Amino acid sequence: MIYTNQNNLPESVVNAIGQPRKPVPERYSATDISNPPLQRYLKEKHWDELTQDVSDMIWMLFGNAMHYVLEKGSPDNAFAEEKLVMNYKGITLSGITDLWHNKVISDYKTTSVYSFLLGDKPEWTVQLNIYRMLYYVVLGMETDKLQIHAILRDWQKSKTFKDANYPKIAFHSVDIPIIDPTPHIDYWLDDIKNPHPCTAEERWERETTWAVMKGTNKTATKVCKTEAEANLYVETFGQNYKVVKRQGEAIRCKTYCVVSQFCEHNPYRELEAA
Numbered sequence: 001m002i003y004t005n006q007n008n009l010p011e012s013v014v015n016a017i018g019q020p021r022k023p024v025p026e027r028y029s030a031t032d033i034s035n036p037p038l039q040r041y042l043k044e045k046h047w048d049e050l051t052q053d054v055s056d057m058i059w060m061l062f063g064n065a066m067h068y069v070l071e072k073g074s075p076d077n078a079f080a081e082e083k084l085v086m087n088y089k090g091i092t093l094s095g096i097t098d099l100w101h102n103k104v105i106s107d108y109k110t111t112s113v114y115s116f117l118l119g120d121k122p123e124w125t126v127q128l129n130i131y132r133m134l135y136y137v138v139l140g141m142e143t144d145k146l147q148i149h150a151i152l153r154d155w156q157k158s159k160t161f162k163d164a165n166y167p168k169i170a171f172h173s174v175d176i177p178i179i180d181p182t183p184h185i186d187y188w189l190d191d192i193k194n195p196h197p198c199t200a201e202e203r204w205e206r207e208t209t210w211a212v213m214k215g216t217n218k219t220a221t222k223v224c225k226t227e228a229e230a231n232l233y234v235e236t237f238g239q240n241y242k243v244v245k246r247q248g249e250a251i252r253c254k255t256y257c258v259v260s261q262f263c264e265h266n267p268y269r270e271l272e273a274a
């Protein structure tokens with residue numbers, strides 16, 4: 001991977017962010033398997049050509065710092081930042097858990113409020129259940145509960161007064177359901193040989209909608225899935241209303257996918273190349 005520092009960030013910051021390791025064939029982490037197979041496939045295939053600017057990794061610094069500090073605060077009888085490795089059907093499967101304590105696995109995430117409002121992500125369920133399996137297989141330790149502790153990095157107190165659904169504090173814990181992760185692991189290991197295009201869910205796709213807006217209001221009166229439905233509302237409500245299209249987007253492809261420049265399924269690829 002080619003690292004650039006186009007914004008001249010200080011060396012101390014660049015060093016603290018660190019660099020991701022080159023993927024090794026048939027060695028997969030719980031995080032790899034919780035992400036789309038296509039991402040990992042393209043990462044392995046194009047690793048030496050991938051370009052990443054260190055300024056795009058600033059939030060990793062925040063995440064690294066948070067993990068470092070929270071590890072210091074772990075209870076004495078807890079397992080913190082434990083790296084576990086096992087053989088699974090001929091491949092190497094690994095995971096580093098943030099915390100195991102009293103049969104509870106906890107994972108810390110720094111995430112946006114928007115992401116939090118969308119609810120828990122399926123990849124979190126896969127990731128934490130692989131950790132649970134690793135604890136059992138490698139150390140013989142059982143886990144009764146899985147939790148995500150999220151720090152909401154863009155939380156604003158002022159918004160708590162305006163929106164009843166807005167989180168009240170910048171921290172939130174979510175329980176993750178316990179499942180058997182092996183069907184997903186088997187499917188993923190099979191798929192990565194010839195990966196499917198990422199699904200709408202894997203791309204974190206937000207649908208295009210049509211908002212019915214009153215006058216100069218900034219909040220929509222109605223949000224519709226079709227333009228025709230929105231037009232019907234405007235006809236009913238009267239002339240002071242209008243329809244505004246809210247263009248959908250594939251958020252992961254657009255902002256959060258390191259291999260997007262090599263992905264033929266990236267809807268923004270031509271725009272990025274232009």
Ligand code: SF4
Nearest residue numbers: 198253257260263266
């Ligand atoms: S660019 Fe989008 S479709 Fe392609 S690998 Fe990344 S997330 Fe998947």
